[in-house]
Amino acid sequence: MKVHEYQAKEIFKKYGITTPKEKMCRSVEEVTAASNEIGIPCVIKAQVMVGGRGKAGGIKLAKDDKEVKQHASDILGMEIKGIPVKKVLVSEAVDIGSEAYLGIIVDRTEKKTVVMACKEGGVEIEEIARQKPEAIYKVYADALMGLMPHKAREIGLFLYEDPKVAFECASITTKLYKLFVDLDSSLAEINPLVVDKSGRLIALDAKINFDDNGLFRHPDIEAMRDRESEDENELTAREQDLSYVRLTGNIGCVVNGAGLAMATMDLVKHFGGEPANFLDIGGSSSPEKVMNALRILLKDKNVKVIFFNIFGGITRCDDVAKGILEAKKTLSIQQPIVTRLTGTNEDKAIEMLREAGLIFAKTMDEGAQKSIELLK
Amino acid sequence: MSIFVDNNTRLVVQGITGRDGSFHTAQMLKYGTKVVAGVTPGRGGQKVEGVPVFNSVSEAAKKTNANTSVIFVPAKFAPDAIYESTDAGIKLIVCISEGIPAIEMVKVVAYLKDKDCRLVGPNSPGVVSPDDTKVGILPGHIFKKGNVGVVSRSGTLTYEIVDHITKAGLGQSTCLGIGGDSVIGTKFIECLELFAKDKDTEAVVIVGEIGGRDEQDTAAYIKQHFNKPVFGFIAGKTAPPGKRMGHAGAIIAGTAGTAAEKIKAFEDNGIKVGETPADVARLLKEHIK
Numbered sequence: 001m002k003v004h005e006y007q008a009k010e011i012f013k014k015y016g017i018t019t020p021k022e023k024m025c026r027s028v029e030e031v032t033a034a035s036n037e038i039g040i041p042c043v044i045k046a047q048v049m050v051g052g053r054g055k056a057g058g059i060k061l062a063k064d065d066k067e068v069k070q071h072a073s074d075i076l077g078m079e080i081k082g083i084p085v086k087k088v089l090v091s092e093a094v095d096i097g098s099e100a101y102l103g104i105i106v107d108r109t110e111k112k113t114v115v116m117a118c119k120e121g122g123v124e125i126e127e128i129a130r131q132k133p134e135a136i137y138k139v140y141a142d143a144l145m146g147l148m149p150h151k152a153r154e155i156g157l158f159l160y161e162d163p164k165v166a167f168e169c170a171s172i173t174t175k176l177y178k179l180f181v182d183l184d185s186s187l188a189e190i191n192p193l194v195v196d197k198s199g200r201l202i203a204l205d206a207k208i209n210f211d212d213n214g215l216f217r218h219p220d221i222e223a224m225r226d227r228e229s230e231d232e233n234e235l236t237a238r239e240q241d242l243s244y245v246r247l248t249g250n251i252g253c254v255v256n257g258a259g260l261a262m263a264t265m266d267l268v269k270h271f272g273g274e275p276a277n278f279l280d281i282g283g284s285s286s287p288e289k290v291m292n293a294l295r296i297l298l299k300d301k302n303v304k305v306i307f308f309n310i311f312g313g314i315t316r317c318d319d320v321a322k323g324i325l326e327a328k329k330t331l332s333i334q335q336p337i338v339t340r341l342t343g344t345n346e347d348k349a350i351e352m353l354r355e356a357g358l359i360f361a362k363t364m365d366e367g368a369q370k371s372i373e374l375l376k
Numbered sequence: 377m378s379i380f381v382d383n384n385t386r387l388v389v390q391g392i393t394g395r396d397g398s399f400h401t402a403q404m405l406k407y408g409t410k411v412v413a414g415v416t417p418g419r420g421g422q423k424v425e426g427v428p429v430f431n432s433v434s435e436a437a438k439k440t441n442a443n444t445s446v447i448f449v450p451a452k453f454a455p456d457a458i459y460e461s462t463d464a465g466i467k468l469i470v471c472i473s474e475g476i477p478a479i480e481m482v483k484v485v486a487y488l489k490d491k492d493c494r495l496v497g498p499n500s501p502g503v504v505s506p507d508d509t510k511v512g513i514l515p516g517h518i519f520k521k522g523n524v525g526v527v528s529r530s531g532t533l534t535y536e537i538v539d540h541i542t543k544a545g546l547g548q549s550t551c552l553g554i555g556g557d558s559v560i561g562t563k564f565i566e567c568l569e570l571f572a573k574d575k576d577t578e579a580v581v582i583v584g585e586i587g588g589r590d591e592q593d594t595a596a597y598i599k600q601h602f603n604k605p606v607f608g609f610i611a612g613k614t615a616p617p618g619k620r621m622g623h624a625g626a627i628i629a630g631t632a633g634t635a636a637e638k639i640k641a642f643e644d645n646g647i648k649v650g651e652t653p654a655d656v657a658r659l660l661k662e663h664i665k
Contacts, residue, residue: 106478108558108588108625111485126631143486184477213451213557213624214477243622247614258556258622259530259585262611266635267652269614278615280622283513283531311532311539313501313515314396343515343535364536365654 001210003224004047006089008206015179017172017190019203022091031072032065034090040064044071047087048080049229051124056080061093083229094202099192100159101125102173104180113141113180115173117155121192147177160195168201169193183221184214233296240292242281249274251371252303252335254293256281256315264309267364273372276303283314290323294331306335307371309364312343321349328356336374340367378505378550379525379570379577380468380496381409381444385509388413388436388466390457391448392424396472400448400513401425407510412440434464444468446502446511451475454498458484462493470511471497471561478624481559488561495561499623501531501553514551522547524660525571527564528583529556529590529625533611533653537583540657546664549577556623558587564594568602579605579664581656582647584638586612587626591638599645605663608642608649609656610635 003011006024013019023034024047035042046058053059058080060071078085099121107114117137118128128135137158141147149170156170157163172193180188187209194204215222227235237244243258247265251273255261258280265275277300281293297303310320320341327333340361341349350360359374361367387404391397392414402425405411411427413436420431430436433445445461447454447469454473461469476484476498488495496503502512506519518535520542528534534553541548549571554562564582571577580602584591591610598606613635615621617628628634642649650656 106482106559109590109593111482111559113479113482126629130631143482181479184479186478211478211624212620213475214479216452216475217477243620245616245619245621247616255532257530257532258626259528259533259583259611260536262585262615262621262626263533263536263609263653265614266611270652275614278619278621311535313532313535314399314513315532342539343518363654365652 001212001215001221001225002049003208004049004087004226005045005206006047006087007224008208009203011179011183011208012203012206015175017175017203018201019206020092020094022089024087024089026087028069028072028076031088031090032068035062035068038090038092040068041093042068043091043093044068044075045089045091046075046078046080046085047089048083048085050081050083053080058085086228094194094204095197097195097197099194101191102155102176102193103187103189103191104176104185105187107140110140112143113177115139115141115147115155115177117159119159121194125191141177146181147174149174152177165195165199165201172201183218184211185209186211233299237296240289242279242289242293242296244296245278246300247275247277248302249276250302250304250375252276252297252300252306253309254279254281254290254297254306255309256283256285256311260309260311264307264364264368267368268307268371271368271372273368273375276300285315285319287319287323287326290320291327294327294333298331298333304335305371305374306333306337307367308337308339308341309367310341310343312341312346316345317341317343317349318345318352321352324358325352325356338367338371338374340364377574377576378508379567379574380503380550380552381505381509381511383508385444385511386410386412386440386442387511388415388433388440388442388445389427389448390415390433390445390461392416392427392429393419393422394448397448398424401427403516404510407516409509409511413442432464433460433466437464437466442466444511445470447471447473449473455480455484458495459487462488462491467493469493469495470500470502471495471555472500472502472512474499476557478557478559481557485559485561496552497555497561499557500555501534503550503552505550506548518542519551520547523549523576523578523664525549525574525577525580526551526583527567527580528553529585530583530611530623534583536653537581537609537656540654541581541660544657544661546657546660549574556625558625563590565597568594568597572602572604577604579607579660581660582606582608584608584610585623585626586615586621586628586635587623587633589633592641595641595645595647598647606647607656607659608647609653610638610642610649
């Protein structure tokens with residue numbers, strides 16, 4: 001799960017990491033009021049959860065009242081990578097001395113938490129990792145001991161020559177690590193971390209992503225979810241214990257298991273079709289889950305054919321068949337349904353579906369090909 | 377022969393009184409697995425499918441000589457279930473539970489580091505050595521004893537591919553799912569080390585997916601150290617970046633962890649990659665005549 005910059009900064013503040021004076025606003029009026037409080041010049045920053053806000057014109061410096069109003073109304077009306085900007089952050093204009101990068105992730109190869117630092121700030125870390133990985137300094141935390149003070153100092157001393165600033169940075173690193181672990185983050189990033197002209201260290205930007213598997217123990221974080229900025233169907237799916245990701249094609253896929261669901265999308269594409277979605281109905285799927293899955297799928301008006309690819313193990317094919325029959329009765333499905341059901345109780349399922357006017361396929365290859373033919 | 381599980385496996389089921397635990401205990405017994413004990417704290421003294429239930433793994437291990445455990449408890453309790461088995465001297469832990477926070481897994485891995493204990497999973501469908509022993513939830517009927525080792529990050533996709541392999545007239549030495557999470561106990565390379573030593577394994581199939589760089593590292597390892605033929609499949613060619621595709625570990629970060637990158641790493645290192653699941657069995661069949 002992702003949160004906005006302003007939300008990440010609220011968390012930073014709780015953990016004692018210095019952020020610029022700033023305020024989240026939803027209208028030009030609010031921005032004007034906030035700019036008076038914070039002082040002009042100020043920076044107006046679009047709050048959308050995609051990278052490249054600056055390049056898209058979503059971050060602007062306002063030097064007087066007129067510019068405050070102008071930028072506020074420009075940014076609050078714009079779209080960045082297709083996402084409409086509904087909130088902005090009005091931020092104190094910091095007199096930047098130097099910029100650095102500080103971030104924490106779980107390194108899945110080393111199976112450890114790693115703190116990464118780079119003397120170049122404000123650039124995407126993936127970009128640096130690709131072009132000059134040697135510029136990234138890494139320190140691994142001990143899973144059981146945590147990030148020991150000397151490790152935090154190592155980061156500070158790598159980034160800054162002035163010991164006073166280095167130790168301040170070590171303190172920020174410790175705080176960032178604490179929040180990372182406390183809150184089950186998957187990424188906690190300060191980019192850039194700046195030293196202003198008076199020597200203060202400030203988190204100018206903030207990004208925190210959360211591990212979905214950890215959310216069950218952080219209701220306060222779950223409450224920060226910006227439902228407006230997420231796909232409604234994806235949210236509904238999650239609440240019903242389904243995994244759904246919308247794509248742009250027209251063949252709706254219903255599959256049990258994440259790996260097979262991906263392979264099904266790939267196969268549709270392989271035979272020249274376009275998958276409409278990723279949809280995993282999970283392991284022990286009940287008829288009700290199948291109904292819910294179809295409800296979500298049907299909300300996507302691009303879907304012209306529905307392709308069921310079920311490899312029964314714990315999932316029983318007759319449960320899926322029951323769900324399909326119920327759905328046919330209650331949901332008025334216009335689209336043709338191609339079913340490939342194999343494994344547990346396959347015969348029973350096919351018997352149940354015999355009169356339902358479905359198209360049967362023996363293999364997933366055949367199912368994908370039949371789905372594509374139906375579009376012609 | 378086989379890897380990880382065989383007729384020496386004496387299994388304890390953690391969470392045996394739960395819905396999944398009891399159902400799969402019956403399935404594993406039917407397959408021929410020696411399920412010697414179950415554990416649910418507070419339910420000691422009961423029996424499930426004729427298997428005695430104990431209050432702790434250490435008691436179960438002492439009384440039944442269990443050497444392997446399979447975990448069916450909810451994610452919230454799963455890390456402690458792993459610690460409990462480790463402390464009881466269990467040698468192989470297969471964790472089926474899905475949804476353990478990555479931070480907890482970092483701790484689990486650190487705790488297990490110096491112990492004589494291997495963890496498969498979490499979020500694993502289990503391990504099966506056909507016609508012998510099955511630990512986990514894989515559907516027994518699709519497997520056939522043979523000489524292909526199969527190791528995968530997924531569940532049902534593995535079944536799909538195994539089914540093609542079996543229908544092509546080939547069988548498996550051992551098939552396992554290492555788990556769809558980002559931090560897991562056992563990775564592809566460790567499985568390959570064991571498949572290398574297993575004289576009944578003639579070829580290996582690796583089923584990977586988007587996210588991380590495990591397949592890339594594995595490809596480099598194979599070129600340098602692994603002498604048996606390897607065939608691959610990578611799921612998620614059509615997955616958009618930044619979206620978690622069901623599995624916690626299946627996410628393309630920035631431009632890293634894409635299917636294209638992994639397929640290239642495989643092919644650059646001499647590993648043939650199937651374009652479709654059926655294709656994998658076809659490639660294998662061409663090789664093993």
